Amino acid sequence: MTERPERSETENTGGAAGFKPFDQASVDPFLIKNPEHFALNLARMIEEAGKAAAAWAGPRERGELPPASGEPMSDMVRTFSKVTEYWLAEPSRAFEAQTKLFAGFMGIWANSLQKLNDAATPDIVPLDERDKRFQDPDWSRHAFFDFLKQAYFILSRWAADLVDQAADLDPATRQKANFYVKQIASAISPSNFVLTNPELFRETVASNGENLVRGMRMLAEDIAAGRGELKLRQSDAKQFRVGENIATTEGSVIARNDLAEIIQYAPSTDTVLKRPLLIVPPWINKFYILDLNPQKSFIRWAIGQGHTVFVISWVNPDERHAELGWEDYIRDGIQLGLDQVEQATGEREVNAIGYCVGGTLLAAALAQQAQEGDNRIRSATFFTTQVDFTHAGDLKVFVDPEQIMAVEAAMNARGFLDGTKMATAFNMLRAGDLIWPYVVNNYLRGKEPLPFDLLYWNSDSTRMTAANHSFYLRNCYLDNRLSRGEMKLNGRTLSLQDITIPVYNLATREDHIAPARSVFEGSQFFGGPVDYVMAGSGHIAGVVNPPAANKYQFWTGDKPAGAFDDWVARAEPHAGSWWPHWHAWIEQRDDARVAARKPGTSTPILGAAPGTYVHGKD
Missing domain, CATH: 3.40.50.1820 (Alpha/Beta hydrolase fold, catalytic domain)
Structure with a gap:
């Protein structure tokens, strides 16, 4: 991946520079210059999105893929229900949680007003410099995007605190709840949407929406490549050929x-x-x-x-x-x-x-x-x-009796588990690095990912036999039989x-x-x-x-x-x-x-x- 150029002090994204004063130059990059061309590209984008939908629906209508299991969503609902039960069991707890969130939003509002008058006002939630999502200077220079960024930080931190502070949760439920909160927080980040990401907004306006047309075309291609499942491209696969420039040892x-x-x-x-x-x-x-x-x-x-x-x-x-x-x-x-x-x-x-x-x-x-x-x-x-x-x-979030039964039902229908299923699970462990940056780059910016051999290998997924994977899930993750001296093989x-x-x-x-x-x-x-x-x-x-x-x-x-x-x-x-x-x-x-x-x-x-x-x- 290419490194970002060093920023000047006036472009510091930590908030110390304050909001950029209103002038036409600051607004101009966000104004559509050619509405007719932009509208035409939106129509083309919708057409490509239709192709993506057809690529997803086609294999299911033809019976090539089993109907999507609702078990992962059901498990998330069950998990969050247990967290909710704790907070609603005592009205004072629920009121305290709501008050904390409201106070956070009010603090952002007051902080935004203060920034208008005092450029040295820091953000309520300082930006982690390792977080690459909010590096563009407009996240801090423009009041609208600054407010979105800080509101997102407050909301995601509040949700994480709800899980951490919920007493009497068993360790497995707490682990699941933390995992699901992280996944949702990664998904709803304002950096993932055109209208709430200043960099994407500017690129979309500058290209009159050409980036969205390319992105939807790539989305359709990736779903078709996954034969009805999204096979997220993380590297430029055209640059690698196994046995020719990768895996070449004699x-x-x-x-x-x-x-x-x-x-x-x-x-x-x-x-x-x-x-x-x-x-x-x-x-x-x-x-x-x-x-x-x-x-x-x-x-x-x-x-x-x-x-x-x-x-x-x-x-x-x-x-x-x-x-x-x-x-x-x-x-x-x-x-x-x-x-x-x-x-x-x-x-x-x-x-x-x-x-x-x-x-x-x-x-x-x-x-x-x-x-x-x-x-x-x-x-x-x-x-x-x-x-x-x-x-x-x-x-282990994906492993409980209900989820294993759902996976086994899907595997038994075809005899194997699609490699994309396991690849998605692994990618979700680091969604902020392995999913959302590529969703933004590929499908919103419409850009091919860079060639990277390790990520090419990562996307070169394999299937798993039904018997093998079921044995692995049940004997290792679910029942931990190997270390307990209970695993049986060959009698x-x-x-x-x-x-x-x-x-x-x-x-x-x-x-x-x-x-x-x-x-x-x-x-x-x-x-x-x-x-x-x-x-x-x-x-x-x-x-x-x-x-x-x-x-x-x-x-x-x-x-x-x-x-x-x-x-x-x-x-x-x-x-x-x-x-x-x-x-x-x-x-x-x-x-x-x-x-x-x-x-x-x-x-x-x-x-x-x-x-x-x-x-x-x-």
Whole structure:
């Protein structure tokens, strides 16, 4: 994303500059110069909006999509009803809340009047400089937009306080209420509407509404691309081609079944570590997050350190895969990978990495293999992986018996869950960064997003089989059976205590999907030594952080036990990437080296990396 130019002191958006005095020049950018042209474009905009509506309705009328479930809305209503019950139970509470909101609006009014006379009058609610929505100077220079901005801050803060101050709410309800308030507050921001956003207003007037025509055309295209669901474009997809300028590390597909391809990458060193490395990525996204480009590729970097890297590339499932669950993903994914590693290298001892839900699957597989006597994996590394879901973050908002039943009904009708559904849920965790800026940029400003490989990958969503996703939701998020020693796979009841191999457990400090606290708490359930490491940034950027970038930092400390906050307070910070620290950890366990192994020496080559499954579209 491009950086904004530095503002002069007279353009400070914090309110200190006061309102701009009335003059024709200040009003002129908001006046329509060519009403006829503007009206024509409004008609064209309505026509394009009709196409968007048809793209949404068509698949439903043809029966290609099930009717929209009302469960998410019903859950929000149920949640807010519990908050409302508290405030209405005592008339004095309701009166106090109403008075607080009224006083806030009156304060804004008085503040606005004072600004007319005193340019140094600050805003009642100071603007957070990290909030990119209100950076345009007219948010503070013009009384109308300034009032809207401050009223929005007062209202959203008041709504959040209603949840925080409602006593007797159970933790799950409070978490849901806070989440829904944040979503609504993000959605109703005046920055999201043409008439209440000075920058959008000016652009619309200057182009005579051409931006809205382009925006509605893009909206129709995005709904059509999602086959009836909005597939929000976050990057200029035309700039990326998987296997050509993204996911380009040299390698070969050496095995394939209905569920997975196994990729072996070519070495770049004369000698390699004796123990090969098998990576188990999440099936919720495609594996090439670890091979975005040569500069960011963890796979390429690991090869350069002497690892013989194997990666599982999951199929993008459809109705044929409906009944495939965790047992299948372990047998036809992880165990297939281990078999191919042994066939390709002759080695039985393997280092394994699991990322996100791929790590959860790997943990379950390790517990199962421990009971079966399969000890081929000699060390396990988990990237932002949860095995205990007590503190699983805001994704738990979407998981309760009623919502799971609604999701299962939709999945059973088609055999899978659309990737757009899960992508939307993940985006909602950071709606202020991943949804509304693109709604404004794409559909109101009518501009293509910038090319960004990480967001291209983020939008390259995958489906999930009905059996797999249902098992995941119920056994992990709803009932937390893995950490409780109650998960059953392949006729066995699994226990994480049976996993006695060394574990490198990586969390990221700002993770909204696998919170650092949750990963920390999960460490206690393994039966062997665990090194807990916390990286800076979030679920993706904290993991995909090459040393050459010299970004962020990571923390190491003593055994992950006791209170998470106490561990963080004692932890030692280190500048830069955690990648070299992990590699040193691997070598401490076995640094023996052998001659480099090339794909195809002992296995067939079915095609070049990144394979065929990675090209499957949702």
